[in-house]
Amino acid sequence: MSSFIASWLATFGGSHTAQTVVDVTPTPSETKSELVFSPVGTLSVFDFQTPVPYPFGAERTGFLMKDFDRGVQAARDSGAQLVVAPFPDPIGRDAVVEFPGGITTQLYWHTTPPSYARLTTIPENRIYVSPDTADAFLKSYTRFTGGEVLVDDKNADAAEIGIPGKKYRKIEIQSRFGSALIQVTDGHLPYPFGREMTGYAVDDLAVTLDKAKAAGAAVLWGPVSVTGRDSAVVKFPGGYVAEIHSAKITGRHQPQH
Incomplete structure (x- = not known):
């Protein structure tokens, strides 16, 4: 995890948060967690200390919701299926949806709205x-x-x-x-x-x-x-x-x- 973050920041620049150990899944698990901020994108970096519960680790990206329940319903209304029902995490709520073709995406919401610096380029x-x-x-x-x-x-x-x-x-x-x-x-x-x-x-x-x-x-x-x-x-x-x-x-x- 430390090698990845150091390599990323040396390549693109940016900063990262302090490392914490949390449970970010609805079933018992433990992972080291850091946020990485860079001009080209924001990363949630996880280093699981326990086996990764299914289907986590296969999500292709994460979308931050302003209205979490409305966002989850909008995904279902669009034809995506809810593969992990909403659950609380240490700083908000999460769910995982799957679009046609097997493309999984995590939807999430923070109890305290985050404030990220504007990106230089868009991922x-x-x-x-x-x-x-x-x-x-x-x-x-x-x-x-x-x-x-x-x-x-x-x-x-x-x-x-x-x-x-x-x-x-x-x-x-x-x-x-x-x-x-x-x-x-x-x-x-x-x-x-x-x-x-x-x-x-x-x-x-x-x-x-x-x-x-x-x-x-x-x-x-x-x-x-x-x-x-x-x-x-x-x-x-x-x-x-x-x-x-x-x-x-x-x-x-x-x-x-």
């Missing part, structure tokens, strides 16, 4: 779905987030996901919960694609990758330039895999988390 939620569930996911996700589809390209260059010479469907969504890149594939993905949960935008990709490598991270793929996007996939100490790309255009909305 990109990177989601992989199959053609069988893509349209159902898109309908549910945009209804819940109020998102706008900016791009729906059925012939995108699959070199972006490590498969040069082939095409795939790429969907870009912008909402108050941040950016989302939906990648509709046949599942024939080379490693590490599909392992990365988030894409982080930086001003200078080469400089950032040098910082990451010096801080103990490994570049798993790239850097490459495809359709005007310079990107790489990096694994940080502890196994967290992230896509990093040059910030050509920042998003139009500030995400809630």
